[in-house]
Amino acid sequence: MTKPSLTLYLAAPRGFCAGVDRAIKIVELAIEKWGAPVYVRHEIVHNKFVVDSLRDKGAVFVEELDDCPDDRPVIFSAHGVPKAVPAEAAKREMVYVDATCPLVSKVHIEAERHFEAGLQMVMIGHAGHPETIGTMGQLPVGEVLLVETPGDVAGLSVRDPEKLAFITQTTLSVDDTVDVIAALRARFPNIIGPHKEDICYATTNRQAAVKAISSHIDALLVIGAPNSSNSKRLVEVGSANGCAYSQLVQRATEIDWRALAGIQSVGITAGASAPELLVNEVIDAFKARYDVTVELVETAQENVEFKVPRILREPA
Incomplete structure (x- = not known):
């Protein structure tokens, strides 16, 4: 039986940003340096696949500093923490690494x-x-x-x-x-704003790429976590730009195929904490059901890189 034809419009940039890349690297290097377990306050980034794979390597994810022992390193997530948290860690003489995105x-x-x-x-x-x-x-x-x-x-x-x-x-x-x-x-006419907007380059770029593909597509799939703010915004941007069906999926197993019945073009993007491996998994799921043509729509190139903290660049 011949498969129906489908065009996949792949948005670029998509997926990991420099801050997420750095945060994941920080956890991996901490485990390498101090051995397991290394504690992480809050999900390091909002992605179940990433969190599970770091857990397998020896990371223990907790919600509060109270859940961490004094004698193991603790890492603060990429989202940033209130000032009271590092102050408390210092008071307890804990080794801590701040993975807050720069x-x-x-x-x-x-x-x-x-x-x-x-x-x-x-x-x-x-x-x-x-x-x-x-x-x-x-x-x-x-x-x-x-x-x-x-x-x-x-x-x-x-x-x-x-x-x-x-x-x-x-x-x-x-x-x-x-x-x-x-x-x-x-x-408040005299309110002071940032010199350059606070919304980060990666959020801006991923939203612009979705806008660029939205006129070509019948449906949009955003690969990302339900608690990921930037991923949820991508779904909203798709809807606001005329995409009749926009869905957030964590991975290929969550695709609602019935909702996609009869369509001819699908846009694919990924939130800033979703690995490319999950994008490929979604593309493969489409290839199993359709005769797929993939079109890349690139609106910007990213070459930002953030250094990991000095404590992880020094030998143990």
């Missing part, structure tokens, strides 16, 4: 600088996301106010409308954030 650390430094200048911060971000918790935890309680939508801006109660600055989570939708910033500037 682009998230940049936002932390920015918030600190504004605070020292006497400004109150408004953070655009998702409540409860580890990155938001980590960034808000850089400053004393009440110094960072969280907004998620333009509607939230109307309800803000600020100390002094003339002494405000805003920062954003690095994995937001570029388009949605524009609307929130516009609402902030309309209500």
